Amino acid sequence: MPLDGAPRPAQTPSDADLLDAYSETVTRVVDRVAPAVAHVQVRRAKARGEGSGSGFMITPDGYLVTNSHVAGGAASIEVTLPDGRHAAGAIVGDDPDSDLAVVKIGADDLAWCRFGESSRPSLRVGQIAIAIGSPYGFQHTVTAGIVSALGRSMRAQTGRLLDNVIQTDAPLNPGNSGGPLVDSHGRVIGVNTMVVMPAQGLCFAIAATLAEQVVVSLIRDGRVRRAWLGLGGETAPVARRVALHFGLASDFAVRVDSLERGAPAVNAGMERGDLIVAIDGSPVASVDDLQRALDARAIGRTLAVEVLRRGRKDTLDVVPVERVSPRP
Numbered sequence: 001m002p003l004d005g006a007p008r009p010a011q012t013p014s015d016a017d018l019l020d021a022y023s024e025t026v027t028r029v030v031d032r033v034a035p036a037v038a039h040v041q042v043r044r045a046k047a048r049g050e051g052s053g054s055g056f057m058i059t060p061d062g063y064l065v066t067n068s069h070v071a072g073g074a075a076s077i078e079v080t081l082p083d084g085r086h087a088a089g090a091i092v093g094d095d096p097d098s099d100l101a102v103v104k105i106g107a108d109d110l111a112w113c114r115f116g117e118s119s120r121p122s123l124r125v126g127q128i129a130i131a132i133g134s135p136y137g138f139q140h141t142v143t144a145g146i147v148s149a150l151g152r153s154m155r156a157q158t159g160r161l162l163d164n165v166i167q168t169d170a171p172l173n174p175g176n177s178g179g180p181l182v183d184s185h186g187r188v189i190g191v192n193t194m195v196v197m198p199a200q201g202l203c204f205a206i207a208a209t210l211a212e213q214v215v216v217s218l219i220r221d222g223r224v225r226r227a228w229l230g231l232g233g234e235t236a237p238v239a240r241r242v243a244l245h246f247g248l249a250s251d252f253a254v255r256v257d258s259l260e261r262g263a264p265a266v267n268a269g270m271e272r273g274d275l276i277v278a279i280d281g282s283p284v285a286s287v288d289d290l291q292r293a294l295d296a297r298a299i300g301r302t303l304a305v306e307v308l309r310r311g312r313k314d315t316l317d318v319v320p321v322e323r324v325s326p327r328p
Contacts, residue, residue, distance in 0.1 A: 022128075025184050026144050029130050032186040034142070035111035037179055039080040039134040040066050040089070040103070044073055054133035054179030055079065055103065056188070057112040058215065062087075062105040065215055066178030067193055068094050069157060071101040079105045082140065093218025097160040097226070099193050100211060102218045113180055116187025118166065118208040123189055125150060131170040131192055131203075133179030145170035147189075153288075154194065154204060161288045164207045166190045172203040181205040227298035228323030230263020231256050231270065235286040238275060238308070246277070246313050250285035253277045253308065268318040271309065278306040294320060 036057040043050050053070030057063065064079065071077060077089035089103040117123060130144045149167040156162055168181060172195040181190035190205025217224045236255035243251050253275040259266050276284050279293045280303055293303075298320050305316045 025128065026130060026142070029182055029184060029186045030132065030140070030142050033113055033130075033180060033182050033188075034132055034140045035082050036113045037082065037132045037134065037140065038064060040064075040070055040178060041078045041080070042071055042074040043076045043078075045075055052134075053175055053177040054192070056132075056178075056180045057110045058115070060108065060110050060112050062107050062110060063092070063219065064089065064103045064105060065191060065211065066101055066103060067191065068096045068099045068101045069193075070178045071103055072096060077103055079103070079107075080134075081107065081110070093222045093224075095214055095218060095224045096158045097156050098162060098210065098214045098224065099156045099206060100191065100214045100218070102215055113182070113186075113188045115208045115212040116183055116185070116189050118189045118210075119150075119164065123147065123150065123166075123183075128184045129166075129168040129170050129189070130182050130184075131168070131172055131176055131179060131205075132182065133172070133176035133192060141173070141176070143170045143172070143176075152204065161291060162206065162210070163292075164210065166205045166207055168203050168205060170203060171195075225296035225299060226323045227294035227296070227320035228263075229265040229270075229294065229318060229320055230260040231265040232258035233276065233287060233290070236275065238277070242308070246308065248277055249283035250277075252285040254284055254287055254290050256307075264318050264320050268305070268316045270305070270307065270316055270318070273309070275308040276305060277308055277313070278304075280304050294323070 038055050040055045041052045055064040055066035072094045079087050079089045087105040087107040089105045092102040092104050094101040125147050127147050129147050132142050148169050152165040152167050154162050154165050172192055176192045179192045180188045181192050183189050189208050191211050192205050194204045214224055233254040233256050238251050238253050256272055256274045284290050299322050303318050305318045307314055
């Protein structure tokens with residue numbers, strides 16, 4: 001304390017100190033995670049040619065996570081490891097609806113990554129995000145930035161909605177697809193999947209929480225189980241007076257435009273033009289709401305589907321069956 005008794009001003013770190021700390025964080029994470037990141041080379045049938053991307057090990061005995069659009073439909077897969085080894089890979093499971101795939105390679109004694117938490121409040125906008133991959137075959141390309149936004153939605157190539165997607169400004173190249181997005185502790189918070197090429201700083205990753213669930217299902221069952229009603233529909237407006245009359249939670253519903261012969265929806269008496277407004281008491285205001293209701297828990301279970309039809313509201317008992325995911 002100065003002789004006059006006035007307190008000294010608190011010292012703040014200099015810009016150089018902050019940059020050193022940031023650099024130290026990034027390099028520490030790269031040292032920890034990069035040995036688990038591999039280059040994935042895919043050969044497909046003649047008409048579809050070749051492709052490549054990134055992937056990362058999640059077990060020491062060779063289970064690797066990548067994107068479905070990288071590895072799905074492969075005739076053969078070759079994985080190049082950071083230590084220079086080459087190993088053949090085989091698809092364990094492929095889920096185009098989440099754009100995730102699991103590949104098993106014939107190698108051991110491998111470095112591997114851990115999934116972290118990718119939901120609020122554990123993951124916050126503004127925290128460091130580090131993307132590691134092998135774009136264009138250059139291994140261990142590293143970019144760093146921040147988590148720009150949480151809770152984004154985007155479409156898989158099958159058209160199914162992906163919720164809780166992470167947006168980051170860590171620059172991605174096409175070959176980064178399938179590589180890990182990690183936090184400052186080296187935990188995987190997302191699987192890099194998409195970059196909006198005309199825009200700057202718009203890069204997206206599938207949240208680790210979803211990725212871990214899908215990966216477990218693919219390893220255990222070889223697929224992700226989802227329910228299927230056998231209908232085609234679109235989000236459609238409901239007249240305000242009709243919504244008020246029936247006490248609907250929204251002015252939108254799903255209009256049934258097509259039905260497949262012998263499908264669960266047909267067996268339950270659903271008709272073209274029906275407006276689906278709720279399932280088991282939960283409002284359905286969009287096709288995405290309908291998709292969310294048709295997860296594995298709905299398979300084989302009787303669902304109370306509320307529909308508006310010719311001026312009245314009916315409830316149909318529908319028993320979904322398991323859906324087979326189409327390839328894009």
